[in-house]
Amino acid sequence: MTAITFIHPDGRSDRVEASEGESAMLAATRHGLVGILAECGGNAMCATCHVYIDDGWLARLPPMADEEDALLDGTACDRLPGSRLSCQIKITLELDGLVLRLPERQV
Amino acid sequence: MSALGSSSTTSAVPHLDIDPFAIEFFADPFPTHEVLREAGPVVYLDKWNVYGVARYVEVHAVLNDPMTFCSSRGVGLSDFKKEKPWRPPSLILEADPPAHTRTRAVLSRVLSPSVMKQVRDGFTAAAEARVDALLDKRSFDAIEDLAEAYPLSVFPDALGLKAEGREHLLPYASLVFNAFGPPNQLRQKAIERSAPHQAYIAEQCQRENLAPSGFGACIHARVDEGEITAAEAPLLVRSLLSAGLDTTVNGLGAAIYCLARFPDQWQLLRDNPTLARNAFEEAVRFESPIQTFFRTTTREVELGGALVGEGEKILMFLGAANRDPRRWDKPDSYDINRRTSGHVGFGSGIHMCVGQLVARLEGEVMLSALVRRVAKIEITGEPKRRFNNTLRGLDSLPVAITPA
Numbered sequence: 001m002t003a004i005t006f007i008h009p010d011g012r013s014d015r016v017e018a019s020e021g022e023s024a025m026l027a028a029t030r031h032g033l034v035g036i037l038a039e040c041g042g043n044a045m046c047a048t049c050h051v052y053i054d055d056g057w058l059a060r061l062p063p064m065a066d067e068e069d070a071l072l073d074g075t076a077c078d079r080l081p082g083s084r085l086s087c088q089i090k091i092t093l094e095l096d097g098l099v100l101r102l103p104e105r106q107v
Numbered sequence: 108m109s110a111l112g113s114s115s116t117t118s119a120v121p122h123l124d125i126d127p128f129a130i131e132f133f134a135d136p137f138p139t140h141e142v143l144r145e146a147g148p149v150v151y152l153d154k155w156n157v158y159g160v161a162r163y164v165e166v167h168a169v170l171n172d173p174m175t176f177c178s179s180r181g182v183g184l185s186d187f188k189k190e191k192p193w194r195p196p197s198l199i200l201e202a203d204p205p206a207h208t209r210t211r212a213v214l215s216r217v218l219s220p221s222v223m224k225q226v227r228d229g230f231t232a233a234a235e236a237r238v239d240a241l242l243d244k245r246s247f248d249a250i251e252d253l254a255e256a257y258p259l260s261v262f263p264d265a266l267g268l269k270a271e272g273r274e275h276l277l278p279y280a281s282l283v284f285n286a287f288g289p290p291n292q293l294r295q296k297a298i299e300r301s302a303p304h305q306a307y308i309a310e311q312c313q314r315e316n317l318a319p320s321g322f323g324a325c326i327h328a329r330v331d332e333g334e335i336t337a338a339e340a341p342l343l344v345r346s347l348l349s350a351g352l353d354t355t356v357n358g359l360g361a362a363i364y365c366l367a368r369f370p371d372q373w374q375l376l377r378d379n380p381t382l383a384r385n386a387f388e389e390a391v392r393f394e395s396p397i398q399t400f401f402r403t404t405t406r407e408v409e410l411g412g413a414l415v416g417e418g419e420k421i422l423m424f425l426g427a428a429n430r431d432p433r434r435w436d437k438p439d440s441y442d443i444n445r446r447t448s449g450h451v452g453f454g455s456g457i458h459m460c461v462g463q464l465v466a467r468l469e470g471e472v473m474l475s476a477l478v479r480r481v482a483k484i485e486i487t488g489e490p491k492r493r494f495n496n497t498l499r500g501l502d503s504l505p506v507a508i509t510p511a
Contacts, residue, residue, distance in 0.1 A: 041455060045463065074224060
């Protein structure tokens, strides 16, 4: 199990246990986390599981595919350099302690 | 197959005498969905000689393994390897990777979240205007005057279609979805009458007939970038004409029917109009406007403990999976607060509905406009069902609304 932390816009945080191989989005929705919508269910089609990631962690993630890059141009909240879609972040043991910041809204 | 010859880890597949394309089935599919789910993870339907999956896990698994469960042999009953398709196959719906990957990318970008941001204001204004017009009438048919009228007022324009001939759009879509079914009366009749609709569609898909800024023109523009050929572009426009209208009509119809039938949920929506988008999404789960699609096996495969040979058609009951109690809490309740993520009403995997963002946008802005202006929706007459081999929806839903 890998622990990942979601930080809400108001500063509250939720720590969830993620299984290796599942996406950060799935870990969030499995735990009923408010703030990740994932309308398309993890198919990289809707941009409603947007998260912001700080530089340190961002550098440790595999680079994004073109598909994700294009979707991020349509997020409800501004795209920032640390923007990613959490359905495209596959959890590995090395990501233990990962911190993901949630945007104000997803749609 | 002898018991000795079969693998010890695979189990027998129950054979069922069910016709999931019969009018009696369409009238009330839910009890039969339960029979299909409870019979086993995989069933065999003798009526049409196909396998069926009705539980969430197996439906999701089939949708997400497109190389084993292919689409290029048709996503209806007809096997394109054995039968000539009734129309040239779709370059996206009836295609597998790698061919599918390129065409899919084009449509994904044409209907992307950023494009939805651009059309949002126009779609919202049209929804508000429609609700204002309905408030003047007070009593109307929620299917023709709302579920059909609203998408017809925004989608053909967004595509860039000419004003003339739009009356062919819904009959063409209905034909496409009937044609996925078996050679029953619904399919045969639809195809017999298809010529004028097909001629209109073929004409509309041409570059010179599409307004310069619409979705259609955006598809043709990809030809200039070398992403698709000039011969492919019209067929990709055809996909939007086939799947972009009747689906949202039935999605909206489902949402209005749910909110009119379940006043407690309407009240919840009135108390919190930001739930509009989820109220629409939950209606898509609850009614599953697209009930079924087929896949064809490309090899022998074990599915849900059963061994399925190569070249077999598998019918996926999306509507049954969306109400599988193994996956959903109180599956037969329409609950606008439900976490709907993961439902298969739009499919799943690489073929998941490419227009899902358009559908959600239309659903959200229409329900928002309604709930902000309308206090009450009452059903005033017997709703009539419309029968189609793939689509579930109503033909008419008489309602009366009270202003807020």
